[in-house]
Amino acid sequence: MYQKDHSxxxxxxxxxxxxxxxxxxxxxxxxxxHVIPQAHLKEWLxxxxxxxxHRKQGGAPIERSPKSAFVVARLWDxxxxxxxxxxxxxxxxKQIDGFRKNGSIERSPIxxxxxxxxxxxxxCVAKERPLYDSIMEPPPCIPSxxxxxxxxxxxxxxxxxxxNGTGDPHATARMIVGMALTQFFIRGRELLKDTxxxxxxxxxxxxxxxxxxVALYEQGxxxxxxxxxxxxxxEKLLAKLQKAGRLTPEYLNKRFLESSVRYxxxxx
Numbered sequence: 001m002y003q004k005d006h007s008x009x010x011x012x013x014x015x016x017x018x019x020x021x022x023x024x025x026x027x028x029x030x031x032x033x034h035v036i037p038q039a040h041l042k043e044w045l046x047x048x049x050x051x052x053x054h055r056k057q058g059g060a061p062i063e064r065s066p067k068s069a070f071v072v073a074r075l076w077d078x079x080x081x082x083x084x085x086x087x088x089x090x091x092x093x094k095q096i097d098g099f100r101k102n103g104s105i106e107r108s109p110i111x112x113x114x115x116x117x118x119x120x121x122x123x124c125v126a127k128e129r130p131l132y133d134s135i136m137e138p139p140p141c142i143p144s145x146x147x148x149x150x151x152x153x154x155x156x157x158x159x160x161x162x163x164n165g166t167g168d169p170h171a172t173a174r175m176i177v178g179m180a181l182t183q184f185f186i187r188g189r190e191l192l193k194d195t196x197x198x199x200x201x202x203x204x205x206x207x208x209x210x211x212x213x214v215a216l217y218e219q220g221x222x223x224x225x226x227x228x229x230x231x232x233x234x235e236k237l238l239a240k241l242q243k244a245g246r247l248t249p250e251y252l253n254k255r256f257l258e259s260s261v262r263y264x265x266x267x268x
Contacts, residue, residue: 010170013026013027013146036069041209044227052265053069077175116185118213120185124180124184130173132169195234199231201229204249206228208265210260225256
C-alpha cells in the first residue's frame with residue numbers, strides 16, 4: 001500500500017566487516033516509513049492481530065499487519081524519520097496514556113502537533129517522489145552513498161543541517177520531502193495553536209480510521225480517531241456539532257470517510 005505509488009527508492013548502502021562478510025544497512029537506515037504509526041494502527045487490531053482495511057471505492061477488504069500497512073519506502077530522510085516524526089509520535093502516545101489514566105488531555109499542543117504531522121505525511125505521500133536529475137553543474141566531488149548516509153544519521157537531532165548531497169538525486173529527493181514535511185508541520189502547528197482537545201467516546205457504533213486526515217485539516221475540522229471507541233476533537237468543534245445535533249459516531253465517521261483518499265480501517 002503506497003510503496004508502488006512512487007519511483008523506486010535507493011537501497012541502503014552495504015559494507016564489509018573485518019572478516020570480509022557483507023553487512024547490509026550498516027547505518028540502520030529506516031527503509032519502511034509509516035504514514036500512520038504502527039502504535040496508532042494497533043488500536044484497530046482484530047483478534048488475529050491483523051487490520052481490516054477497506055478500499056473507499058468498494059471491493060473485498062484487505063488484511064494487513066500494522067507493520068505492512070500504510071507504508072512508504074524511504075520517501076523522506078532519516079532526520080525527519082528519526083527526529084521530528086519519532087518525537088511527535090512519542091509525545092502523542094504519552095498524552096493518550098495520560099488521558100486513559102486521568103481522563104483529560106494534559107497538553108493539547110502536543111496532540112495538535114501529532115494531528116498536523118499525520119496530515120503532513122499523508123500530504124507528502126500523495127505526491128510523486130521528487131527524483132529528478134539536477135540541471136545545475138555537478139560539483140567536482142560528489143560524496144559516496146555511505147558518506148551521505150553517515151551525514152544523515154549524525155545530523156538526526158541537529159537543528160541546522162548541512163547538506164552535501166548535491167549531485168545525488170536520491171539524497172536530494174529525500175531532503176526535499178523532509179523539508180516539505182517540516183514546512184507543513186510548522187505552518188499547521190501555528191494555524192491550530194489554540195486547539196483544545198477533548199474526548200468523545202461511544203459504546204455503540206465504532207469509529208473508522210481514514211488513510212488521510214488532510215481534508216479534515218484543510219476544512220478546519222480537527223478531529224482524530226484515537227481508537228474504535230474514542231475520538232478527540234477541538235472543544236469548539238464539539239460544541240458546534242452538539243448544537244447542530246451532529247455529535248454522533250455516524251456523522252463523525254461520515255467526515256472521516258470523506259477525508260480518506262483510498263482506504264480506511266474498520267473496527268473489529
